[in-house]
Amino acid sequence: MPLSDCKFIDLPKIEDARGNLTFVEGMNHIPFDIKRVYYLYDVPGGSDRGAHAHKGLHQFMIAMSGSFDVVLDDGVNEKRFHLNRSYFGIYICPMMWRYLDNFSSGAVCMVMASAPYDEGDYIRDYGAFRQAVGVK
Secondary structure, eight states, X not given: OOGGGOEEEEOOEEOOTTOOEXXXXXXXXXXXXXXXXXXXXXXXXXXXXXXXXXXXXXXXXXXXXXXXXXXXXXSSOEEEXXXXXXXXXXXXXXXXXXXXXOOOTTOEEEXXXXXXXXXXXXXXXXXXXXXXXXXX
């Protein structure tokens, strides 16, 4: 899939003097059913996460608190996305190399995934990823 298939998605934001509310519905706001949710937190300053691709998994990432960057790479092109609000996120399609960095203090990254955890879905070597997407 091309890098252009990965994109920011704005979520509903219901504003109220008592506090705001945002929600996500699979197959409505994001293009897949949500089968798993996980989150990253207490990431030490200067650390990065990820550095892998998924063969078939679709994901949607939101900065629930603080901020961080998501760097996506389709084997040819690379693009950096900055997440810093809880009412939008980045849709990541399958076969996209990704890593997260530039975590602010107290950042929380929530990820919604299209399938339960499956180690067999991961590609953890960048060379193998480039070969899988047909880049020499």
